[in-house]
Amino acid sequence: MSESPVTVPQKQHCENHQRCMEMIQAVLDGSATPEEMEHFKNNIESCLPCIEGYQLEKEVKQSISQKVEKKCCPGKTVDDIKKKIGLALSLAALFALQYSIYHAAFTI
Ligand SMILES: [Zn+2]
Numbered sequence: 001m002s003e004s005p006v007t008v009p010q011k012q013h014c015e016n017h018q019r020c021m022e023m024i025q026a027v028l029d030g031s032a033t034p035e036e037m038e039h040f041k042n043n044i045e046s047c048l049p050c051i052e053g054y055q056l057e058k059e060v061k062q063s064i065s066q067k068v069e070k071k072c073c074p075g076k077t078v079d080d081i082k083k084k085i086g087l088a089l090s091l092a093a094l095f096a097l098q099y100s101i102y103h104a105a106f107t108i
Contacts, residue, residue, distance in 0.1 A: 014049040024054045028061055 014020055020043065026032040027040050044050055063077050 011047045011049070014047050017049055017053070020047065020050045021053050021057075024050065024057055028054075028057055 023032065023036055023040050023043075026036055032040065044054060067077060
């Protein structure tokens with residue numbers, strides 16, 4: 001067993017997370033240079049905030065592209081939309097209710 005051990009994320013805090021995230025977005029956009037790709041691969045294995053950031057960015061990008069490409073949304077996105085619609089509807093209902101109360105109060 002002289003193989004190199006599986007790399008476990010070492011860094012709990014990223015000292016240059018802003019730059020890391022720019023690099024991650026470039027990689028996900030496909031606009032990263034080969035040097036950036038190489039740096040990204042080396043960095044992503046050791047930096048926990050970057051791994052999380054990368055996965056989050058990837059999920060966001062995937063859900064956006066799925067929304068654009070398909071008419072059908074993944075369950076998570078549908079739930080999000082339902083929540084937003086539900087909130088908008090309950091706000092609208094609240095306004096309508098308030099309006100009818102005021103309207104009734106002023107006309108009677
Ligand atoms: Zn980092």
